[in-house]
Amino acid sequence: MADKKNIKNIPLDDLAAQFKEMGLEGYRARQVQKWLFQKDAAGFDEMTNISKKFREILEQHYEIKRLTVLDKQCSVDGTIKYLLGLDDHEKIEAVLIPSEKRNTLCVSTQVGCAMGCAFCLTAQLGLKRNLNIHEIIEQVGVVRRELPERQALSNIVFMGMGEPLHNTKNLYPALAILLDPDCYNFSRQHITVSTAGLAPEIEKFGDLTPVKLAISLNATTDAVRDRIMPINKKYNLNSLITACHRMTLPKRNRITFEYVLLDGINDTMDDAKRLVKILATLKAKINLLPFNEHPRCAFKRPSEERVREFQKYLLDHGFVAVVRQSRGSDILGACGQLAGRGQSKK
Numbered sequence: 001m002a003d004k005k006n007i008k009n010i011p012l013d014d015l016a017a018q019f020k021e022m023g024l025e026g027y028r029a030r031q032v033q034k035w036l037f038q039k040d041a042a043g044f045d046e047m048t049n050i051s052k053k054f055r056e057i058l059e060q061h062y063e064i065k066r067l068t069v070l071d072k073q074c075s076v077d078g079t080i081k082y083l084l085g086l087d088d089h090e091k092i093e094a095v096l097i098p099s100e101k102r103n104t105l106c107v108s109t110q111v112g113c114a115m116g117c118a119f120c121l122t123a124q125l126g127l128k129r130n131l132n133i134h135e136i137i138e139q140v141g142v143v144r145r146e147l148p149e150r151q152a153l154s155n156i157v158f159m160g161m162g163e164p165l166h167n168t169k170n171l172y173p174a175l176a177i178l179l180d181p182d183c184y185n186f187s188r189q190h191i192t193v194s195t196a197g198l199a200p201e202i203e204k205f206g207d208l209t210p211v212k213l214a215i216s217l218n219a220t221t222d223a224v225r226d227r228i229m230p231i232n233k234k235y236n237l238n239s240l241i242t243a244c245h246r247m248t249l250p251k252r253n254r255i256t257f258e259y260v261l262l263d264g265i266n267d268t269m270d271d272a273k274r275l276v277k278i279l280a281t282l283k284a285k286i287n288l289l290p291f292n293e294h295p296r297c298a299f300k301r302p303s304e305e306r307v308r309e310f311q312k313y314l315l316d317h318g319f320v321a322v323v324r325q326s327r328g329s330d331i332l333g334a335c336g337q338l339a340g341r342g343q344s345k346k
């Protein structure tokens with residue numbers, strides 16, 4: 001018999017089609033997915049509302065996989081970084097950021113990343129490969145299993161290793177499973193996908209998923225953005241903002257623009273002024289992230305005073321602009337610090 005298929009890696013429609021090919025009712029695919037994701041079944045024998053014969057067929061053709069937790073690091077601020085092992089011995093990281101009101105999980109979409117952002121440790125790995133659907137959603141499964149029942153995961157952010165819009169083939173089916181009421185049942189308002197700025201993918205984003213989009217902007221001139229985010233050489237600021245205008249935005253949603261403040265690079269008042277002009281015509285919210293310094297990167301964090309001045313200018317010009325305090329930087333779990341320990345550079 002051929003190798004068993006990883007059933008969590010199969011989108012609902014494809015699973016229904018496979019069942020029909022085997023002479024089974026297609027609607028059973030939803031029933032099985034409910035067991036896999038909502039009830040987190042570890043084996044087909046747990047699927048008690050499915051006939052024994054059907055369970056035997058499932059057993060013959062499919063397997064239920066889980067990711068391995070290789071290590072767990074806890075920050076003084078409560079952030080927990082998970083090192084997860086994949087079947088081919090690659091490693092990824094996911095970060096749980098608990099707060100009073102919510103438990104946010106930051107998930108990865110690739111092993112490494114091809115985008116080459118100058119301030120990011122993941123970039124130093126290069127791109128090794130895309131994560132498949134199962135590997136993306138199972139990060140949620142692993143962490144959910146670890147949490148006490150009353151502390152459910154409330155928010156998912158795609159800001160871990162990799163560029164999500166460089167792996168859309170697996171990102172969109174994974175989002176569908178996270179949103180499906182019979183699977184993980186997350187609210188669309190509680191999921192955010194972050195991109196370095198793949199303009200053609202941004203244009204399509206709002207037509208393919210209702211979740212929120214964040215754009216890692218980080219510069220107000222092409223010269224600086226070319227230097228710190230090489231993707232800008234392909235899709236410059238103008239094409240990025242044009243794509244944002246063309247994107248379908250669900251009612252009440254705004255695009256979040258992430259802006260990592262790097263001392264002496266992108267944190268001047270001229271930058272603040274240009275930022276206001278660049279975003280003037282968009283429904284935008286700005287997250288300011290003072291850089292998390294680390295030994296493998298030469299950038300510095302601006303002074304507290306500089307950060308406040310920058311923020312004040314944006315607020316005075318009518319923007320929602322929030323300074324995000326980084327979490328988990330003592331365990332290299334903060335933004336731009338994920339590197340899948342033990343990974344070799346490509």
Ligand code: SF4
Pocket residue numbers: 113114115116117120121122123160161162163195196336
């Ligand atoms: S910041 Fe994001 S897109 Fe840029 S290199 Fe790092 S993981 Fe990739």
